Structure formats: C-alpha cells, structure tokens
Amino acid sequence: MGFCSFLASSEEYTKRHFLQIVAFLCFVSTLSQSAPASLNWPALQAAFADRTDFTRAEVLAFYHHADASLNPNTLDSRIRQLLQRRLLLAVSRGRYTLAAAASIRPAFQPTLGRSERTLWRTLVKELHLPKGCLWSTAWANEFSGHQAFRSLLLVEVPRDYVQAVFYALKDRYPHRVFLRPQPDMLTYYIAEADHPIVVLPLVSRAPVQLVDGVPVPRLEKLLVDLFSRPDLFPAYQGHELQTIFTNARRLYRLDERTLLCYAQRRHHADDLREFLCKLPG
Numbered sequence: 001m002g003f004c005s006f007l008a009s010s011e012e013y014t015k016r017h018f019l020q021i022v023a024f025l026c027f028v029s030t031l032s033q034s035a036p037a038s039l040n041w042p043a044l045q046a047a048f049a050d051r052t053d054f055t056r057a058e059v060l061a062f063y064h065h066a067d068a069s070l071n072p073n074t075l076d077s078r079i080r081q082l083l084q085r086r087l088l089l090a091v092s093r094g095r096y097t098l099a100a101a102a103s104i105r106p107a108f109q110p111t112l113g114r115s116e117r118t119l120w121r122t123l124v125k126e127l128h129l130p131k132g133c134l135w136s137t138a139w140a141n142e143f144s145g146h147q148a149f150r151s152l153l154l155v156e157v158p159r160d161y162v163q164a165v166f167y168a169l170k171d172r173y174p175h176r177v178f179l180r181p182q183p184d185m186l187t188y189y190i191a192e193a194d195h196p197i198v199v200l201p202l203v204s205r206a207p208v209q210l211v212d213g214v215p216v217p218r219l220e221k222l223l224v225d226l227f228s229r230p231d232l233f234p235a236y237q238g239h240e241l242q243t244i245f246t247n248a249r250r251l252y253r254l255d256e257r258t259l260l261c262y263a264q265r266r267h268h269a270d271d272l273r274e275f276l277c278k279l280p281g
Contacts, residue, residue, distance in 0.1 A: 039078055040066060041087060048098060052250045056094040091249060092256055092276035108219035108252040110139045112212050116153070119169075120214045123155075127164055132157040133208045135217045140226060140236055143247040148235040153195065154225075156202040166199045173197060183231045198232070203265050207258050219252050220259040227275065228266045246279055 035041040040063070047062055048054050059082075060075050082088040088096045112134075120134050138151035157165050166179040177197045178190055190196045207218040217225070223245060226236045236244060248254060263272040 035085060035087065036081070039081060039087075041082075044082075045087075045098060045100075051097075053091050053095050053097040056096070059088075059096065090256055091254065092279070093273055094277060095279075105251065105253045107209075108222075108248070109209070109211055110135070110216055112214055112216070117212055117214055119153075119155075122172075123157075123165060123168060126168060127161060129157055129161060129165075131208075131215065132161075132202055133206060133215050133217055133221070135222065137226075137233060137236070139222065140244055143244040143251070144236065144240060145243045146240060150191065150196075152190070152232075153197045154200060155197060156200045156206070159201040162199060162201050169197055169199065181232070186232065186234075203262070205262075205265060207262055218258070219248055219254055220262055223248060223254075224259060224263045224266060224268070224272065227272055228263070228268045241275075242279055245276070 043066075044059070044062055048058075056079065059079055063070055063075055063078055079088070083090065083096075086099050089099050091097050116134060116136070120132075123129055123132075133156040134154070135156075136151050136153050137148065141147050141151075155165060155169065162179070166177060169177045176193050176195060177199065178185060178193075179199050180201070181190055181198060190198070207221045208215045209218050210216075226233050226241060226244065230237045260269050260272065263269040
C-alpha cells in the first residue's frame, strides 16, 4: 500500500487533514527540488529519515563529515537556508525535525467523557462563562511511562468567576472540589478524594481549542502546565516529565513558539528552554 493510500484509509485522519498533508508535502517537495546542491538535501534527508528530531550539532557534523574544510560561518549559513526554505523545522532551541515528517503528525485532541461535557455546559449555562478551559491529568497518561493512580479534573476560568464556579461545583459535587489548593491540601485532602476537581484561575492568552464544544488545552498548554506546577502535579515530574515531553512531540504536532509564549505567561520560559535543551534525542 502506498503512502497516500495509507493516509486516506486511516481513521486517524479526516479528509481535510489528509488534503492539507498532501498539499504541504507537495510544497516541501517543490522546495527540496529547488534546494542548492551545496545543501546536499537528499543525503541529509536520508541521514535523519528515521529520527523524530535531531540536534544542531548533528546537522553540523553531517556537513563537516562531507567536507572537513567548511568553516563555521558556512555551516551556520546552511542551517539558516534549510530553515528559511522550511526543509527543517525548529522544535526547540538547537533541535530540528524534517518538515515532511512534522507535517504528518496529527494535532492533539483529547477525548471528553459525557460527565465532563455536562459539567462544562452546565457552568456555561448557569454562570454565563465567557471562556475557560477543562482538562484532566489522565490525558497525560498517553505520554507517560507510568500510569498515575489518580487523576485531577482541572476547571480553569477567568479570575472574576473563580469563586462562583467553585461554589457551583461544590454544591453539585460535595467533598470533591478544591479551590487553588496549596501543597498540603494536595497531600492530605485531594489525594484522598474520589475524582477530585480543582478550580484555578485561567492564565490569560492560554492556548486552548474546542472539542465537542468544550474548551480544552492544546498540547502546548498541557505540557507547560505540568512543567510549571510540580506542586500540583508531583506524579509527572523528574524523568517522567522528560518522557512525557519526548513522547508528546513524537506523536503530535508541537509548536515551539506557542509553547514558549505560554511558558512566558507562566514565568517559566527560561526554565523550559533549559529543560528542552536537555531532553534526549
């Protein structure tokens, strides 16, 4: 079965997504055919074809191996040309992926349960919420090496609505709802609750998307939230966090600019850049 036939038959891809992929691959193909011979694009593409991503040092080593006389300025110029021609895409600082490979990764779209949809729609109807975000830490299990025993349901709303949402949920789900919990609450109360719900203020300009009419995080937001709140998400830290980030960018499209812009909103951009640079290839 050919590549296009496989994509067309896969249930993972909608017809619209399939057509976007074909158009992008044609676009990349056109650019690659017009690439200067000095870029040695066919060989570079073959060298990294089985890699999800690779480092700047590896690209430089590829060119230096072919011609050891190349000076650093020429090597830097070749990487700039590859990026400008969109043959390579930056996935983090000093780390790249082949554009054609990145284009076929789907967008992250979590599956909402009936109870989650009902909870959000009830809040919107009763409180006229203008915006917000609903998500579960269980969605991180797709990327995790170890499945967390318990999950949290996060309800994020504008600051002016936090109190109203907390009391509305508390009446409906007694002993399960917590407002901006501190670490000791997480240890002594939330850990013992049955399907806990946490109400938090929504960070402005957070990257969200609509799934079944419910605002949920884009992948960039989910990852940054896990990274930014080790006190709230202790089960997803350390080596586990590295595994989550590595698998997330391997399985789905991940926009580095969106990732870092949101991390900046959470005052963790510098820490996140350092973390991304240390991720295994």
